[in-house]
Amino acid sequence: MNIIDRRRKLSKHWTKQYRRGGPPDKITIHHSATASGSAESFAGYHVHSLGWPGIGYHFVIGRNGTIEKCWDENVISFHTAGFNSGNIGICLTGNGSFSSRQLNSLVELTDHLKKKYAIPVSRIKGHREWSGQRTECPGMETEWVRDKLRLLGTEPLLKSGMKGPAVRKLQKKLESAGMLLKRYGADGVFGKETRQTVIDYQRKRGLIVDGIVGPETWRALLNDTEKG
Ligand SMILES: [Zn+2]
Numbered sequence: 001m002n003i004i005d006r007r008r009k010l011s012k013h014w015t016k017q018y019r020r021g022g023p024p025d026k027i028t029i030h031h032s033a034t035a036s037g038s039a040e041s042f043a044g045y046h047v048h049s050l051g052w053p054g055i056g057y058h059f060v061i062g063r064n065g066t067i068e069k070c071w072d073e074n075v076i077s078f079h080t081a082g083f084n085s086g087n088i089g090i091c092l093t094g095n096g097s098f099s100s101r102q103l104n105s106l107v108e109l110t111d112h113l114k115k116k117y118a119i120p121v122s123r124i125k126g127h128r129e130w131s132g133q134r135t136e137c138p139g140m141e142t143e144w145v146r147d148k149l150r151l152l153g154t155e156p157l158l159k160s161g162m163k164g165p166a167v168r169k170l171q172k173k174l175e176s177a178g179m180l181l182k183r184y185g186a187d188g189v190f191g192k193e194t195r196q197t198v199i200d201y202q203r204k205r206g207l208i209v210d211g212i213v214g215p216e217t218w219r220a221l222l223n224d225t226e227k228g
Contacts, residue, residue: 001108001216003067010043010070016053019076021085026123027110028080028130029145030057030091031138037093039068052078057091059109065101067109073117083130088113096139104219107145111152111215121146121153151222158213162190170194170213170221174201177224 032042043055056079060068071077079089092098092106110124124146127137156166171186171194179197181187195211202209205220213221 001067001105001112002065003069003109006039006068006070007072010040010055011047012043012054013047013052016051018053018071018078020072020074021076022074023086024073024088024113024117025086025119026083026125027088027090027113027119028083029106029110029124029126029138029142030079030089031096031098031140032060032091032093033095033137033139034093035095036063038062039070042091043070046078057089059088059090061090061092061102061105061109063093063099063102065099065105067105073113080127080130080133082132092138094139096136098140104223107148107152107219108216110145111149111219114149114153121149124149148219148222152215152218155215155218155222158190160190160192160195160211163188167194170198173221173225174198177201177221179204 039055039060042057042060046052046055054077055070056077058071058073058077060070073088076084077089078084080087090106090109092102113119114124126142127133128135158167158170165188167190168186168188171181174197175181175186179201181193181197184193198213198217199209199211202217207216207220
């Protein structure tokens, strides 16, 4: 996951400051409602046009999938009226339509934050899903994000030496993604052949090549095999 730390670099109000709270317990997905833009351009707008203490979002995900970190997660910034406390705001640059790299980064980032703070999937919502919000933001349905996070929450990390049904499931997914296990097939044993196949798959998909099946590799496999 490629995260650029912008916490000290973005425009801020010269006197006002956001408060800090406890650990976050919810996540809200936004869009910028603009075709382009970055954390700095949104920060400039929030500070200079709206008079806020700083950018409203904790994270901004650009069109190329790059994640900009804008605040510590316990900063109570402005992004969802009435629900800002304990709420991590994630903004996708775009206007209701997003690149696949952006959406992949969104799933990866929300999965990471959800696990870090033990946030239930039901408390990860699009802006307009919180009550009383008069907005179309983020311009897309977010149930698919929750679906994916539920899946990732149930898939264990797998590596060499492991055995059992989860390994068999992995092997079947690899095969449906076009990576054949020629010698042993889906035998439920994470041996040399499975490890090499995972490595080949990670290389093919441009993932980190480590032969270990974590959320990133699971996510790619589930993506590749759930179509149709
Ligand atoms: Zn919003």
